[in-house]
Amino acid sequence: MIGDPAFYAFAIPAVILLGLAKGGFSGVGVIAVPLMALSVSPVLAASITLPILIVQDVVSVWAFRRTWDRGVLALMLPTAAAGIALGWSLAAFVTAEAVELAVGAIAVVFGLQRLWAGRGGIQPAPPVERGLPWRGVLAGVAAGFTSQIAHAGGPPFQMYVMPKNLPRDVFVGTSAIFFAVVNWMKVPAYWALGQFTAESLSTAAVLLPLAIASTAAGVWLVRRVPAASFYRIVYALMVAVGGKLCWDGVAGLLA
Numbered sequence: 001m002i003g004d005p006a007f008y009a010f011a012i013p014a015v016i017l018l019g020l021a022k023g024g025f026s027g028v029g030v031i032a033v034p035l036m037a038l039s040v041s042p043v044l045a046a047s048i049t050l051p052i053l054i055v056q057d058v059v060s061v062w063a064f065r066r067t068w069d070r071g072v073l074a075l076m077l078p079t080a081a082a083g084i085a086l087g088w089s090l091a092a093f094v095t096a097e098a099v100e101l102a103v104g105a106i107a108v109v110f111g112l113q114r115l116w117a118g119r120g121g122i123q124p125a126p127p128v129e130r131g132l133p134w135r136g137v138l139a140g141v142a143a144g145f146t147s148q149i150a151h152a153g154g155p156p157f158q159m160y161v162m163p164k165n166l167p168r169d170v171f172v173g174t175s176a177i178f179f180a181v182v183n184w185m186k187v188p189a190y191w192a193l194g195q196f197t198a199e200s201l202s203t204a205a206v207l208l209p210l211a212i213a214s215t216a217a218g219v220w221l222v223r224r225v226p227a228a229s230f231y232r233i234v235y236a237l238m239v240a241v242g243g244k245l246c247w248d249g250v251a252g253l254l255a
Contacts (some may be wrong), residue, residue, distance in 0.1 A: 007036075007039040007040055009039075011035075012207075018049070018214070019211055019217060021154075022176065023060060023217065023221065024060075024168075025233065025237060026154055028237055028241070029154070030154060030241050030245065034244075034248060047190060047200040050187070050190060051201060056215045060219065061173075064169055068174045069173075072164075073178060077178065079138075080144035081185055082140075082141055083140065083141040084148045085144075095253075097253045101250060104243065104244070107238050107241060107242030108243055110238070112239055143178075144182060157178060158238055
């Protein structure tokens with residue numbers, strides 16, 4: 001277990017942000033690994049984070065177990081599995097920084113466009129899909145790929161699902177189940193790469209009570225935010241997260 005108090009000064013707020021994200025405020029959790037990485041290596045930060053995410057998934061899935069969209073999951077989960085496999089196979093050739101920059105730039109443009117289109121409190125009409133829902137296929141592959149490479153699967157998922165204007169709890173429940181399954185899909189790759197160590201697992205175990213409490217707090221808060229305001233908040237978070245990914249990507253590529 002990590003005993004350095006400086007690590008926990010960063011890890012505790014990171015876990016709280018993960019909990020708020022799992023509770024429904026999608027996107028803010030992307031800050032967690034970079035925050036932990038201020039005191040430990042990014043690989044160790046990611047290996048500590050994944051078990052925490054899996055436990056937090058249990059809380060969020062249970063809280064929203066009755067509100068989720070079957071069609072979205074049926075389309076996106078198999079394609080996300082393909083994206084994870086692609087990310088694992090191309091890990092030696094694709095840098096996390098390049099992926100972060102690309103995803104971040106798209107997320108910023110998309111989030112700003114949706115905020116502009118929905119100004120005045122009126123959400124744009126959901127897109128009508130005809131034939132093969134190729135947007136969902138591409139979004140699922142992209143979410144799995146970016147999650148495996150750079151832990152940034154949220155923006156691709158949101159770009160496809162949020163314009164559907166699902167009821168707030170249905171959106172949160174669908175997101176919770178999707179990322180719960182995706183996180184389990186990533187376990188074999190982490191295990192094969194030797195990233196689960198006694199140090200990372202014991203440190204994750206110490207942080208689990210806070211992880212569970214912060215996720216429950218996120219669920220409580222999300223259910224008290226009006227649906228229209230919730231979507232504006234999530235789009236704004238998407239822009240902020242996209243900006244953070246762009247910053248990290250540029251900094252990494254220039255380093």
